[in-house]
Amino acid sequence: MGNVLVLYYSKDGSTKRMAEYVAEGARQVSDIDVRLRSTQDAAHEDVLWCDGMAVGSPTYLGTVAAEMKRFWENLLPVWQKIDGKIGCAFSSEGGWGGGAELTCMAMMTIMLNYGMLVFGVTDYSGHQFTLHYGATQAGEPREEKEVEACRRLGRRLAEWVAVYVDGREDLHPNQAGYKRVP
Amino acid sequence: MGNVLVLYYSKDGSTKRMAEYVAEGARQVSDIDVRLRSTQDAAHEDVLWCDGMAVGSPTYLGTVAAEMKRFWENLLPVWQKIDGKIGCAFSSEGGWGGGAELTCMAMMTIMLNYGMLVFGVTDYSGHQFTLHYGATQAGEPREEKEVEACRRLGRRLAEWVAVYVDGREDLHPNQAGYKRVP
Amino acid sequence: MGNVLVLYYSKDGSTKRMAEYVAEGARQVSDIDVRLRSTQDAAHEDVLWCDGMAVGSPTYLGTVAAEMKRFWENLLPVWQKIDGKIGCAFSSEGGWGGGAELTCMAMMTIMLNYGMLVFGVTDYSGHQFTLHYGATQAGEPREEKEVEACRRLGRRLAEWVAVYVDGREDLHPNQAGYKRVP
Amino acid sequence: MGNVLVLYYSKDGSTKRMAEYVAEGARQVSDIDVRLRSTQDAAHEDVLWCDGMAVGSPTYLGTVAAEMKRFWENLLPVWQKIDGKIGCAFSSEGGWGGGAELTCMAMMTIMLNYGMLVFGVTDYSGHQFTLHYGATQAGEPREEKEVEACRRLGRRLAEWVAVYVDGREDLHPNQAGYKRVP
Numbered sequence: 001m002g003n004v005l006v007l008y009y010s011k012d013g014s015t016k017r018m019a020e021y022v023a024e025g026a027r028q029v030s031d032i033d034v035r036l037r038s039t040q041d042a043a044h045e046d047v048l049w050c051d052g053m054a055v056g057s058p059t060y061l062g063t064v065a066a067e068m069k070r071f072w073e074n075l076l077p078v079w080q081k082i083d084g085k086i087g088c089a090f091s092s093e094g095g096w097g098g099g100a101e102l103t104c105m106a107m108m109t110i111m112l113n114y115g116m117l118v119f120g121v122t123d124y125s126g127h128q129f130t131l132h133y134g135a136t137q138a139g140e141p142r143e144e145k146e147v148e149a150c151r152r153l154g155r156r157l158a159e160w161v162a163v164y165v166d167g168r169e170d171l172h173p174n175q176a177g178y179k180r181v182p
Numbered sequence: 183m184g185n186v187l188v189l190y191y192s193k194d195g196s197t198k199r200m201a202e203y204v205a206e207g208a209r210q211v212s213d214i215d216v217r218l219r220s221t222q223d224a225a226h227e228d229v230l231w232c233d234g235m236a237v238g239s240p241t242y243l244g245t246v247a248a249e250m251k252r253f254w255e256n257l258l259p260v261w262q263k264i265d266g267k268i269g270c271a272f273s274s275e276g277g278w279g280g281g282a283e284l285t286c287m288a289m290m291t292i293m294l295n296y297g298m299l300v301f302g303v304t305d306y307s308g309h310q311f312t313l314h315y316g317a318t319q320a321g322e323p324r325e326e327k328e329v330e331a332c333r334r335l336g337r338r339l340a341e342w343v344a345v346y347v348d349g350r351e352d353l354h355p356n357q358a359g360y361k362r363v364p
Numbered sequence: 365m366g367n368v369l370v371l372y373y374s375k376d377g378s379t380k381r382m383a384e385y386v387a388e389g390a391r392q393v394s395d396i397d398v399r400l401r402s403t404q405d406a407a408h409e410d411v412l413w414c415d416g417m418a419v420g421s422p423t424y425l426g427t428v429a430a431e432m433k434r435f436w437e438n439l440l441p442v443w444q445k446i447d448g449k450i451g452c453a454f455s456s457e458g459g460w461g462g463g464a465e466l467t468c469m470a471m472m473t474i475m476l477n478y479g480m481l482v483f484g485v486t487d488y489s490g491h492q493f494t495l496h497y498g499a500t501q502a503g504e505p506r507e508e509k510e511v512e513a514c515r516r517l518g519r520r521l522a523e524w525v526a527v528y529v530d531g532r533e534d535l536h537p538n539q540a541g542y543k544r545v546p
Numbered sequence: 547m548g549n550v551l552v553l554y555y556s557k558d559g560s561t562k563r564m565a566e567y568v569a570e571g572a573r574q575v576s577d578i579d580v581r582l583r584s585t586q587d588a589a590h591e592d593v594l595w596c597d598g599m600a601v602g603s604p605t606y607l608g609t610v611a612a613e614m615k616r617f618w619e620n621l622l623p624v625w626q627k628i629d630g631k632i633g634c635a636f637s638s639e640g641g642w643g644g645g646a647e648l649t650c651m652a653m654m655t656i657m658l659n660y661g662m663l664v665f666g667v668t669d670y671s672g673h674q675f676t677l678h679y680g681a682t683q684a685g686e687p688r689e690e691k692e693v694e695a696c697r698r699l700g701r702r703l704a705e706w707v708a709v710y711v712d713g714r715e716d717l718h719p720n721q722a723g724y725k726r727v728p
Contacts, residue, residue: 069610073606083537122479128278129277130270138311159483164529291463295426297668299632300665461679492640495644
C-alpha cells in the first residue's frame with residue numbers, strides 16, 4: 001500500500017483549497033494512504049514516510065514562497081534519504097500569467113535537488129485547461145475544470161506510486177478507464 | 183525616434199494575432215517606429231535596426247518552437263552586436279497551465295544570452311489577469327483583458343525604448359496617465 | 365530486463381562524447397539493455413522501446429539546440445504513449461556559466477510535457493563537482509570527475525529503471541556499494 | 547551620476563566575497579556611486595535609491611535562499627515603484643552543476659516580477675568561463691577568471707546604468723576599450 005503526502009503552505013487559503021482537491025484526487029486510487037499537511041504541521045517523518053508527494057505553494061514574485069523554501073532548507077538532515085521518491089507541484093497565483101508555472105518548476109527543481117523523480121501531466125481537465133507542469137490556478141479553483149486539474153494531479157501521483165512502488169501495473173494511466181482529454 | 187521590432191513565429195495564427203496586438207500597443211507611444219515581422223520575413227538587419235524587440239512563439243512542449251530557436255541560432259553572425267537592446271516575450275499555448283510562461287522565460291533566456299535587457303510587466307490587464315513574464319494566452323486572445331495584455335506588453339516595450347534610448351523620461355510608466363491595475 | 369536509451373545531438377563531438385560515457389554508466393548495471401542513438405539515427409520505436417532515457421544536447425543560447433527540439437516536435441505522434449518513462453538530461457556548453465544547467469532543465473521540461481518522470485542526482489563525482497540537474501560540462505569531459513559525472517548519470521538512470529520497472533529493489537542507490545559523495 | 551546597489555545574502559562568506567568583487571567591478575566605471583549591502587543591512591531606501599542592482603545569494607537546493615526570498619517579499623510596499631531599474635544576479639553553489647545558473651534565473655525572475663530590466667553578459671572572463679546569466683561559482687572565486695567574472699558583472703551593470711540612466715553613450719560595452727573575449 002503506497003503512501004502519498006500532500007504538503008502545502010497557504011496564507012489566504014487558495015493553495016490550501018487546491019491541496020484539499022489534490023488529496024481528494026489521490027484518494028480516488030484504492031489502497032493509497034494519503035496525508036494532508038501544511039508546512040506548519042508536517043514533520044520530517046511525513047516526508048520519509050511517503051512514496052510520493054505533491055507540493056503546493058502560493059506564487060510569490062514568480063517563485064516559491066520563502067516559508068515553503070525554508071521548509072525544504074530545514075529538511076537537509078534527510079538529504080540523500082529521500083532519493084527516488086515521486087514528486088509533483090501545484091500553485092495559486094494572483095492572476096493568469098502571474099508565475100504559477102514558474103513556481104511549480106521551482107518546486108520541482110528543489111525536488112530534483114533531493115534526487116526525486118518529478119512529473120507533469122499530459123491530460124486536459126477541460127477546454128483549453130491543463131496541468132502539464134502541475135496544477136496552476138489564479139486565486140482559488142472554482143470551475144469544474146479547475147477543481148478537476150487539482151484532483152487529476154493527485155490521482156496521477158497516486159497512480160505512479162501504485163504502478164512503480166506497489167507494482168500495480170494495471171493502474172498505469174495509459175490504461176485509464178476515465179477520459180484523459182475531454 | 184526609437185525603433186521597435188515585433189518578431190513572431192506562428193503556425194495556426196494565434197501567435198500572429200498576439201503579435202498584431204503587441205505591435206498595436208507599441209504604436210500607442212508617439213514617435214516610435216514599429217516593424218512587425220514573422221521569422222520567415224525578418225532579416226538580420228531588422229534585429230540590428232531595432233532598439234527593442236518583442237519575441238513571440240507558440241508554446242510547443244513547454245518551450246520555444248524549433249523554428250523560432252533556429253532563427254536565433256542563425257543570428258549568431260550578429261552576436262555581440264545586439265548587446266543592450268531591450269526585449270520581452272509572448273506566447274500562445276494549447277491550454278492554461280500548458281507552458282506559455284516557461285516559453286516566455288525560454289525566449290528571454292535566449293535574449294539574455296545575446297546580452298539584451300529583458301523585462302516583465304507589473305500591470306494587470308483585467309481581473310486576475312497579468313503579463314508579469316510577458317503576455318501568455320491559451321489559443322488566441324478574444325476577451326478584452328487578453329487583447330489588452332498583448333497591447334500593454336507592446337506599449338511597455340515602446341515606453342522603455344522611449345525612456346532609455348530616446349531620453350524621454352516623461353514616458354516612464356510610473357507616471358503613466360492610464361490605469362496600470364484595474 | 366530494463367531498456368535504456370541514450371539520445372543525443374552533437375555537432376562538434378562534445379555532447380557525443382558525453383553520451384558515450386552516459387551509456388557506459390548505464391551498462392554498469394546488470395541486465396539493462398542500452399541503446400545509444402543520435403537524433404539522426406533514432407526512430408520513434410527507440411523511444412517507445414525504452415523504459416528510461418537520457419537526453420543530451422549542446423547548449424545553444426542557453427537552451428536546447430533547434431535540432432533536438434525538432435526531434436521532440438516530430439515525436440508528437442507518440443504523445444500520451446510515453447507517459448511514465450523515466451528521463452534525465454546532459455549538456456555541453458561553451459564555458460562554465462554558459463547555460464548547460466538551463467539546457468538540462470529545458471530538456472526535462474520537454475520530458476515533463478510528455479508525462480515522463482525526470483530526476484536529478486544528489487551525488488558528487490569529485491571535489492566541487494556534481495550533476496544535480498543532469499551532467500553539465502564546458503566543452504568535452506576530460507578530468508575524471510567530469511567523465512564520472514556522465515557515467516553516474518547513466519548509472520542512476522539504469523538503477524531507477526531496475527528499481528521501478530524491474531522491481532529490483534536491491535539496486536536502490538540508497539543501498540549503493542559505491543561512494544556517492546567523495 | 548548613477549547609483550548601483552550590490553545586495554547579497556551570505557552564510558559561509560562565499561557569496562559575500564563575490565559581492566565584494568562585483569562592487570569592485572562597478573567602481574571601475576567613473577561617476578557611479580556604489581553601495582554594498584547584505585540583506586541584514588539593506589533598507590527599502592537602498593533599493594529605491596539605486597538605478598541598477600546586482601543581487602547575490604548562495605544556491606540552496608537549486609534556487610534562491612529563503613532569507614533572500616524573504617527580503618524581496620518584505621519589499622512589497624515598494625511594488626510598482628521600482629519598475630525599470632536595471633538588474634543582474636550572481637550565486638555561489640556547492641559544486642559545478644549544482645544549480646547556480648538556476649538560482650541566478652530565480653533572482654532575475656523575482657526582478658522581472660518587480661518590472662525591472664535584467665541582463666546577462668556575453669563576455670568570457672577566461673578560457674571556457676563566462677557569465678551569460680550572471681556570475682556563477684563553486685565555492686568562492688579564487689582563480690583570476692573567476693574573480694574577473696564577478697568584476698565584469700558589476701562593471702557591465704554600471705555601464706548599462708551609465709548608458710541608459712545617465713545618457714553616457716560612450717560607455718556602451720560595444721565600444722569597450724578592454725577585451726571582452728580573451
